[in-house]
Amino acid sequence: MPRELEPSTSEKTFVLEALKQKLRIDGRDFESFRGLELSFGEDYGLADVQLGKTRVLARVSAEVAKPFSDRPFDGIFQITTELGPMASPAFETGRQTEQEVLLARLIEKAIRRSGAIDTESLCIVAGQKCWQVRVDVHFLHHDGGLVDASCIAVVAALQHFRRPDVSVEGEKIIIHTLTERVPVPLSILHVPICVTYSFYHGGEISLVDATLQEEQLRDGDMTITLNKFGEVCQIAKAGGLPIGALALLQCARVALVKVQEITAFIQKRLEEDQTLRTRRDNLLESTAENPR
Amino acid sequence: MASSTTPPVLSFPPQTFQKLSPSSYLLRHLQSTPPIRPSGRSPNVFREPTIHTNSLSHAHGSAVVRTGDTAVVCGVRGEILSLTNGEGKAKGGVVVLRSSEDNDEGFVGEEDGGEGELRARSLIVTNLELGTGCSRDYHPGPPSDFAQTTTSRLHRLLLSTTSLISPESLRISDTHATEIETKAYWVLYIDILCISLDGNILDTAWASVIAALRSTRLPRAYWDADLEAVVCDPDLAKYTGLQLGQLAFTASFAVISGVGDDGKSVILSDPDEFEESVCEESVMVCIKEGGKIARIEKGGGLACGMEGLGECVHRARNRFDVWERLVKSALV
Amino acid sequence: MTIPSTASLGFLPRSDGSASFSQGRTSVIASVNGPMEVRIRDELPQEAYIEVIVRPAIGVTGTREKYLESRLLSALKPIILRSNHPRTLIQIVVQVVQSAGSEDNAITTLLLLAPSLNAAVLALLDAGVPLKSVLSATTVAFLKGSGKLIVEPELEDLKKAASKHVLAFTSAGLLGFVESEGEFEYEDFERVVEAGRNVCSAGREGDDNDTKMDTGGQGVGELMRKVVREKVEKDLRWRA
Numbered sequence A: 001m002p003r004e005l006e007p008s009t010s011e012k013t014f015v016l017e018a019l020k021q022k023l024r025i026d027g028r029d030f031e032s033f034r035g036l037e038l039s040f041g042e043d044y045g046l047a048d049v050q051l052g053k054t055r056v057l058a059r060v061s062a063e064v065a066k067p068f069s070d071r072p073f074d075g076i077f078q079i080t081t082e083l084g085p086m087a088s089p090a091f092e093t094g095r096q097t098e099q100e101v102l103l104a105r106l107i108e109k110a111i112r113r114s115g116a117i118d119t120e121s122l123c124i125v126a127g128q129k130c131w132q133v134r135v136d137v138h139f140l141h142h143d144g145g146l147v148d149a150s151c152i153a154v155v156a157a158l159q160h161f162r163r164p165d166v167s168v169e170g171e172k173i174i175i176h177t178l179t180e181r182v183p184v185p186l187s188i189l190h191v192p193i194c195v196t197y198s199f200y201h202g203g204e205i206s207l208v209d210a211t212l213q214e215e216q217l218r219d220g221d222m223t224i225t226l227n228k229f230g231e232v233c234q235i236a237k238a239g240g241l242p243i244g245a246l247a248l249l250q251c252a253r254v255a256l257v258k259v260q261e262i263t264a265f266i267q268k269r270l271e272e273d274q275t276l277r278t279r280r281d282n283l284l285e286s287t288a289e290n291p292r
Numbered sequence B: 001m002a003s004s005t006t007p008p009v010l011s012f013p014p015q016t017f018q019k020l021s022p023s024s025y026l027l028r029h030l031q032s033t034p035p036i037r038p039s040g041r042s043p044n045v046f047r048e049p050t051i052h053t054n055s056l057s058h059a060h061g062s063a064v065v066r067t068g069d070t071a072v073v074c075g076v077r078g079e080i081l082s083l084t085n086g087e088g089k090a091k092g093g094v095v096v097l098r099s100s101e102d103n104d105e106g107f108v109g110e111e112d113g114g115e116g117e118l119r120a121r122s123l124i125v126t127n128l129e130l131g132t133g134c135s136r137d138y139h140p141g142p143p144s145d146f147a148q149t150t151t152s153r154l155h156r157l158l159l160s161t162t163s164l165i166s167p168e169s170l171r172i173s174d175t176h177a178t179e180i181e182t183k184a185y186w187v188l189y190i191d192i193l194c195i196s197l198d199g200n201i202l203d204t205a206w207a208s209v210i211a212a213l214r215s216t217r218l219p220r221a222y223w224d225a226d227l228e229a230v231v232c233d234p235d236l237a238k239y240t241g242l243q244l245g246q247l248a249f250t251a252s253f254a255v256i257s258g259v260g261d262d263g264k265s266v267i268l269s270d271p272d273e274f275e276e277s278v279c280e281e282s283v284m285v286c287i288k289e290g291g292k293i294a295r296i297e298k299g300g301g302l303a304c305g306m307e308g309l310g311e312c313v314h315r316a317r318n319r320f321d322v323w324e325r326l327v328k329s330a331l332v
Numbered sequence C: 001m002t003i004p005s006t007a008s009l010g011f012l013p014r015s016d017g018s019a020s021f022s023q024g025r026t027s028v029i030a031s032v033n034g035p036m037e038v039r040i041r042d043e044l045p046q047e048a049y050i051e052v053i054v055r056p057a058i059g060v061t062g063t064r065e066k067y068l069e070s071r072l073l074s075a076l077k078p079i080i081l082r083s084n085h086p087r088t089l090i091q092i093v094v095q096v097v098q099s100a101g102s103e104d105n106a107i108t109t110l111l112l113l114a115p116s117l118n119a120a121v122l123a124l125l126d127a128g129v130p131l132k133s134v135l136s137a138t139t140v141a142f143l144k145g146s147g148k149l150i151v152e153p154e155l156e157d158l159k160k161a162a163s164k165h166v167l168a169f170t171s172a173g174l175l176g177f178v179e180s181e182g183e184f185e186y187e188d189f190e191r192v193v194e195a196g197r198n199v200c201s202a203g204r205e206g207d208d209n210d211t212k213m214d215t216g217g218q219g220v221g222e223l224m225r226k227v228v229r230e231k232v233e234k235d236l237r238w239r240a
Helices: A009-020 A098-113 A146-160 A212-216 A245-285 B014-020 B022-031 B115-120 B145-161 B201-215 B273-278 B306-330 C063-079 C106-127 C155-160 C186-200 C220-235
Strands: A036-040 A046-051 A054-065 A076-082 A123-125 A129-141 A166-169 A172-175 A193-200 A205-208 A220-226 A232-236 B049-053 B061-067 B070-082 B095-098 B124-129 B171-174 B181-196 B221-224 B229-232 B248-259 B264-269 B281-288 B293-299 C006-009 C017-023 C026-036 C049-055 C089-098 C135-143 C149-151 C161-170 C175-184
Touching: A009 A205, A009 A212, A036 A146, A036 A245, A046 A146, A054 A146, A076 A098, A098 A146, A098 A220, A098 A232, A123 A166, A129 A146, A146 A193, A146 A220, A146 A245, A193 A245, A205 A245, A220 A245, B014 B022, B022 B248, B022 B273, B049 B201, B049 B306, B061 B201, B070 B201, B070 B229, B124 B145, B124 B201, B145 B201, B145 B248, B145 B293, B145 C063, B145 C106, B171 B221, B181 B201, B181 B221, B201 B248, B201 B306, B248 B273, B248 B306, B264 B306, B281 B306, B293 B306, B293 C063, B293 C186, B306 C175, B306 C186, C006 C106, C006 C220, C017 C106, C026 C106, C049 C063, C063 C089, C063 C106, C063 C135, C063 C175, C089 C106, C106 C135, C106 C155, C106 C161, C106 C175, C106 C220, C135 C155, C135 C175, C135 C186, C135 C220, C149 C186, C155 C161, C161 C186, C175 C186, C186 C220
Parallel strands: A076 A129, A172 B095, B124 B181, C049 C089
Antiparallel strands: A036 A046, A046 A054, A054 A129, A123 A129, A166 A172, A193 A205, A193 A220, A220 A232, B049 B061, B061 B070, B070 B181, B171 B181, B221 B229, B248 B264, B248 B281, B281 B293, B293 C175, C006 C017, C017 C026, C026 C089, C135 C149, C135 C161, C161 C175
């Protein structure tokens, strides 16, 4: 499998010099995200995110399973992120690169461990049956910002998803089909959004949302995850350039503004999708035919 | 007088020629009249099969099928899957049911041949093992892609193409209750081991599955209301066979094109290892009782058209009769 | 009435070729990379090594994906001119975005075959991989009782069908791929193949173009041709 091509020396010098002069290659300022596009599929729980050229799909599904024996009152929530050769020929199937492991851990901490989903609400019969919610993240195109894009995709898909309704009758659990009873949304406690910072020139310059080229040339990076209330869910700074604590606080402050914008954007898209669905369902239901 | 300086003519034994240029080797054989394959068979001749059943004493059903040098052993073992968690009155049982439009309990009706129930509860588990030293291409360890694909094909044939096993025969119900309720299921573990491979594993493996299932006898299992558990009757005379659907058998073919000057294609029945390695195009036809076609698979090339498929169906129907006679005589 | 199929090309910038194909409620994306560097153990001295990877929408790859990979490989291998690029790898990745029906059974797997094959062929065309011919695939259901044929059926039609067929034809009408299941006679199969051939072969100039389809939409072959034509026009728009 071919390795990722390293940027040439002239590219490297050009990009770094431009940064010194407060210029980014795509013309953004240092604190802007790339254009964000979010669309939903026909099935509940399918979100398609485009962050600049990076494209990520997240798919949520749920099925009934036995809860873990040490947590009988909680449901199961899993996130799988598998980098495939579609995103970039440098990724191979079956073999986990360091990048993949770090990405999986980040998403896990940001969304699962921060308690974005109320797992207790997933319990059906304590100790015996619970809902197992699974999110599969598929990477279609890698142009940097995989963590940010996949986080947005996962939280959007989770908010979009509807699980089948269940009724418990004594010893029987009946799972109703989607047409029989209105499906139920998941219980979302808060919406975490990741913002990745890249550092250059000994920490003097910090960028938000680096493209692949900028990622390859950075000296260090940090991912901070917040929700719109300003609560920090996680901070990941794994090695790289040392950054001063005040700079870190400043990054967090800027990140909060971005997170609030993105959360509002996701909310808007969800509402638009909802109106589209109700309009479509009403259209399907209203026919002039008499039932025969 | 010209001194002849022609280089000496090289001659190889046939085996060397076969290794150096396998496709020409095969084409040359087929170009002769009458066309003949390197193994000595004509293109439309299958290898003669033999079946032996109930050779494994610890399995509930078994069969050994040999087709030429390809030999396969299949063992069927039944185990009980209880629908309730835990045992006794202490831990209550919770049963998960899916509601559908038609009934408020159970699965989609007979339209899918019961496949829904078999799949949802994983009542049939098939596994094909090729890493047994049957061929130098397959080593022990996790199943290779080919093994996984073939297992998947066999599983598909069993569940959806032929709907051979009906879920009713696997249910263990509480017949003394006012309402007949399924308390447990038999789960069938079908293990297929290839002991020798000379091409065309699918036909032989499938025939071994059919023969093994037909020879399977499961003990009588019933729900004991006092013990609140499933109990099996150890009496051998009370063992019963499975309720199976119609017989169905597969026939696989390899297609090679470029035979002769006009480049026509020849269909080879029951390819052996050498022919499989040379021919990329293949066809598989599965025939049910009554000559009805249950499945056609074709891929790997563009040479075989409708006439070719018609020929394959015709040959497959004849092959079905051969297998049917053999299975019926082996299980009498 | 069936929802018309849609396709698009070339939307993934880093892949050599990419395409998406949606048919009914099934939607897949395919990307092609190659000819490129091959692993030593896969290297073939006289031809390119073709690899097909299928990724499901939900869950991790299992035997169902391996099965789809082997079927797609058997359909795509003969049409690619492999001897043009020896000792290289041509990698085709199919990502299932949405699949009709949530159960994992034979019918939903069957419904994935034709869109995946079409998407893969379009992606190969987008990548400029040399091909012997172009395949287009369609699904046909044969209903019991009425003997009616439904081209590009929906999940409900397939559940009631006596037999279900996935067929792929080249633009010249040669049969490249068959996967048929159910219970049928050979005469029924011939009718199914004819119906499939009409849908898959693109209409030629000057034809009456009266392909009989319930939907009144265009056949798969036509659609694929149209999508490729549009892309070529867009690419060559610099020509006055």
